[in-house]
Amino acid sequence: MSQVAVTALLTITPGLEAEFEALLAPLVTATRAEQGCLRYEPHRTEEIGRYCILEQWQSQEHLDRHLDSEHIATFRQASAKSLGAAEITVWRAFDPA
Numbered sequence: 070m071s072q073v074a075v076t077a078l079l080t081i082t083p084g085l086e087a088e089f090e091a092l093l094a095p096l097v098t099a100t101r102a103e104q105g106c107l108r109y110e111p112h113r114t115e116e117i118g119r120y121c122i123l124e125q126w127q128s129q130e131h132l133d134r135h136l137d138s139e140h141i142a143t144f145r146q147a148s149a150k151s152l153g154a155a156e157i158t159v160w161r162a163f164d165p166a
Contacts, residue, residue, distance in 0.1 A: 099140035105131025
């Protein structure tokens with residue numbers, strides 16, 4: 070199994086950063102506790118309403134389980150209600166080894 074790196078770029082409605090960060094905090098805690106999570110680091114960028122999450126997973130299977138997890142579903146539902154549709158761009162890099 071090869072590791073998977075993910076860079077997720079999220080754009081939210083400007084002015085709702087505090088609300089978004091309140092929703093993000095429990096997601097970060099739950100994700101970091103997941104089996105196979107090697108790195109999960111959210112960052113607020115200099116651009117208003119833009120966030121970057123750097124992720125490293127032991128395998129694609131671990132990432133898939135994360136994406137199907139209850140805390141991801143809860144986050145998606147809560148952020149959709151509170152923030153509208155956030156734009157999310159994801160880049161994945163696979164370790165060729």
